[in-house]
Amino acid sequence: MKKFLLGTNWKMNKTLDEAITYSKKLVRLVEAHSQYNYFIIPPYTHLTEVKKALGESKVMLGAQNMHWEDFGAYTGEISPKMLSDIGIDLIELGHSERRQYYNENDFDLNKKLKAGLKHNFTPLLCIGEYMVDKEYGITREVIKKQVKIGMFEVSKEEALKVWLAYEPVWAIGENGIPAEPSYVAVVHGYIREQLVELYGEEVGNKIPILYGGSVNAANCVELSNQENVDGLFIGRSAWDIQKFEEIINLLEISKY
Ligand code: PGA
Numbered sequence: 106m107k108k109f110l111l112g113t114n115w116k117m118n119k120t121l122d123e124a125i126t127y128s129k130k131l132v133r134l135v136e137a138h139s140q141y142n143y144f145i146i147p148p149y150t151h152l153t154e155v156k157k158a159l160g161e162s163k164v165m166l167g168a169q170n171m172h173w174e175d176f177g178a179y180t181g182e183i184s185p186k187m188l189s190d191i192g193i194d195l196i197e198l199g200h201s202e203r204r205q206y207y208n209e210n211d212f213d214l215n216k217k218l219k220a221g222l223k224h225n226f227t228p229l230l231c232i233g234e235y236m237v238d239k240e241y242g243i244t245r246e247v248i249k250k251q252v253k254i255g256m257f258e259v260s261k262e263e264a265l266k267v268w269l270a271y272e273p274v275w276a277i278g279e280n281g282i283p284a285e286p287s288y289v290a291v292v293h294g295y296i297r298e299q300l301v302e303l304y305g306e307e308v309g310n311k312i313p314i315l316y317g318g319s320v321n322a323a324n325c326v327e328l329s330n331q332e333n334v335d336g337l338f339i340g341r342s343a344w345d346i347q348k349f350e351e352i353i354n355l356l357e358i359s360k361y
Contacts, residue, residue, distance in 0.1 A: 108141055109142070110142050112339070112343075114200065115148060118148075119147065121154060128145070131162075132160065135163065138353050149169070152166065152188075152191045156192055167193055170198070170203055171188055171196055188224070200231045201277055211250065215258075227268060230270070233248075234247040248295050248296055249299055265312065269312060269313070272318045272338065276317075286324065286328050315336035315338045316328055316331075316338065319340075325339075339352065
C-alpha cells in the first residue's frame, strides 16, 4: 500500500531563517515518523536553502507555481527549467488563491501540468468548488471540468505521476469553514470516478487524492479515515512545527 501523504504549502510566509529552522526540525520529525511521505512547498526565494537544510531526507520539496515555458519574455515568472536547476520534486498548481487572485484557468494549468511532467516533477493539481457552486449543487460538474481540462492529453503513464488535492475554496484559510469528513468522502468519490473514467480502474485508482482546507488537530484523524483520502494538505496548522507534530502524533495514535 502507498504511504499516506502529509505536507504543507507555506504560501507567502516565513523569513529565510524561519524556513531553515523549520526544515531542520522537520527532518528530525520525519525520521521519527517514517510511515508517512512528506512534502513542503516554500516560497521560491527559500527553495535553495530549504533544499540544503533537508539534505538527504526523503521530504519532497515543491514550488507554489511556475510558468509552462522554459524561457521567454515573461517578466516576474519562474520557469520549470529554473526549478529543475534547484532540484525540486513537486510542483503545486492551481491553488485556489492562484485561481482567485491571479486568474489562473484550467487551460493554462493543463499547460503547466504537462510542463511539470516533462521536467519530471510530481504535479500537485489543486481543485475545488466555491460555496456558490456547492449551494447550486454543481460541485460534481465543477470538479469534472477542473479534472478533465487539467489532465487533458495526459497519458495513462504520465497520470500515474500526478497528485490531486481537493481543496474546497470555502474551507481554506482564516475564514474557512472546515468541510465535513462525510462531504469530503463524497467529493473524493466523484474525483475517483472521474479518474477511473479517464484512465481506467488500474491507473485511476492509483492517483493520490489529498484533502486540504482548514485541516487541524481536531479533524485530521476523521478526514484521514475517509475513503479515497490519500493524504492531507495542510496550511496554517502545519506552519508551526510543533502543531504539525501534534497532527502527526494524532494520526499515528489513531492507527494503533
Ligand atoms: P489552511 O490552508 O489549512 O490554512 O486552510 C489550506 C490550503 O490553502 O491549502
